[in-house]
Amino acid sequence: MVQPLGYLKESASQTAGPYVHIGLTPNFSGIDGVYESDLGAIMVTDKTLGRRITITGRVLDGTGTPLKDALLEIWQADAAGLYNSPSELRGSADPNFSGWGRSATDGVTGEYRFETIKPGRVPFKDGRLMAPHISVWIVARGINLGLNTRLYFGDEEAANAEDPVLARIEHRVRVPTLVAMADGDTYRFDIHLQGDKETVFFDI
Amino acid sequence: MTDLSNRKPETGAFFSRDRLWHPPGLTPGYKTSVLRSPQKALLSLDGTVSEITGPVFGHSILGELDNDLIHNFAKSGESAIGERIIVHGRVLDERARPVAGALLEFWQANAGGRYRHKKESYLAPLDPNFGGCGRTITDADGYYAFRTIKPGPYPWPNGVNDWRPAHIHFSVFGHGFAQRLITQMYFEGDPMIWKCPIVQTIPDKAAIEQLVAALDWGNTIPMDARAYKFDIVLRGRRSTLFENRMEGN
Numbered sequence A: 001m002v003q004p005l006g007y008l009k010e011s012a013s014q015t016a017g018p019y020v021h022i023g024l025t026p027n028f029s030g031i032d033g034v035y036e037s038d039l040g041a042i043m044v045t046d047k048t049l050g051r052r053i054t055i056t057g058r059v060l061d062g063t064g065t066p067l068k069d070a071l072l073e074i075w076q077a078d079a080a081g082l083y084n085s086p087s088e089l090r091g092s093a094d095p096n097f098s099g100w101g102r103s104a105t106d107g108v109t110g111e112y113r114f115e116t117i118k119p120g121r122v123p124f125k126d127g128r129l130m131a132p133h134i135s136v137w138i139v140a141r142g143i144n145l146g147l148n149t150r151l152y153f154g155d156e157e158a159a160n161a162e163d164p165v166l167a168r169i170e171h172r173v174r175v176p177t178l179v180a181m182a183d184g185d186t187y188r189f190d191i192h193l194q195g196d197k198e199t200v201f202f203d204i
Numbered sequence B: 001m002t003d004l005s006n007r008k009p010e011t012g013a014f015f016s017r018d019r020l021w022h023p024p025g026l027t028p029g030y031k032t033s034v035l036r037s038p039q040k041a042l043l044s045l046d047g048t049v050s051e052i053t054g055p056v057f058g059h060s061i062l063g064e065l066d067n068d069l070i071h072n073f074a075k076s077g078e079s080a081i082g083e084r085i086i087v088h089g090r091v092l093d094e095r096a097r098p099v100a101g102a103l104l105e106f107w108q109a110n111a112g113g114r115y116r117h118k119k120e121s122y123l124a125p126l127d128p129n130f131g132g133c134g135r136t137i138t139d140a141d142g143y144y145a146f147r148t149i150k151p152g153p154y155p156w157p158n159g160v161n162d163w164r165p166a167h168i169h170f171s172v173f174g175h176g177f178a179q180r181l182i183t184q185m186y187f188e189g190d191p192m193i194w195k196c197p198i199v200q201t202i203p204d205k206a207a208i209e210q211l212v213a214a215l216d217w218g219n220t221i222p223m224d225a226r227a228y229k230f231d232i233v234l235r236g237r238r239s240t241l242f243e244n245r246m247e248g249n
Ligand SMILES: [Fe+2]
Pocket: A017, B108, B109, B164, B167, B169
């Protein structure tokens, strides 16, 4: 006999289903008056520090068809590379930037959209700096457990080349699936759930 | 966003996820998963600061009726139709510690099994006094509660005759972005749980039973509402005592 560890099991995931927008973006889904605004819809105010950027794209299934019932959340550091979180011990993040956003994919075009700022660099576990990146979480009907990926920036070639996470991708041909291409201040990031261009998803 | 005094910063990485306990991505019995499940191996990444941190949601974001689905969409003086219930419980992590300040968002069909959504096609009627969404934040003990009506079961296009058991969708935000979880709560004694292709995506019977809320007679309010107790477990997190400290700590 041994002493029991007394651990619990994580609650099993279930798909967010076709009506995740009712729960997480009710105003977007046409349910007005319950909440003043949808959480995570506005990330940036006049006081937020940093370069304003737009991130937009689609989530595509195995036939290349965009998902119109998906929901994305992003989590990122502020312009100085600090997270607005109690678990951030390196300093105080910009109080005018939460770093978290949420967007539904559009019911007609399948496009999601985040108006945010370009994040600063944050350290990997060994202290090396990672390239600027944004953590992305995707849920939808047909996705049984939320998918985690990262968005890197196409105009950060030098930083991307030394990023310790990108370096772990064995099949180098897949690295571009995590890199959003710049068009001025707009970055386009399509997420492919399957196929030759399948996005690298992480077990985090 | 406001800080919570009861929240001690923790910087350990999360316990690795038991992916044999969760449903796999590809579950052909649930047809939509076939074209929406990644086919390549996930890249394993032990949590960096980007995964172990997460936003704080202060109680100030909550409106008075956010945790009352019977009234939060109803006309003044009216209420949603259906069996009145209280759903309550605790959010814990795998170490059995309460998760304080966790944001819970929930959504559900009305008593007839109909969602308020433009793409919903079930012939059951809308309830003009029921919107179908609510939210709350756990207290210092990880406790939460909300009031709603029991959702009805509904048919859905998958197999020719597939029905969802009565269920409430839950979105849970703990302390780190890697703890993010969406799941569903089922009701004790519902024989339809065991016929549902979405429930059956979960391979382990014990994992399914963990999602079935028990009728809680003790907390049932006489002449008002029955109670169901539903505890939710998020990933645990390692102690940082012997971990390499990040530079600058
Ligand atoms: Fe549902």
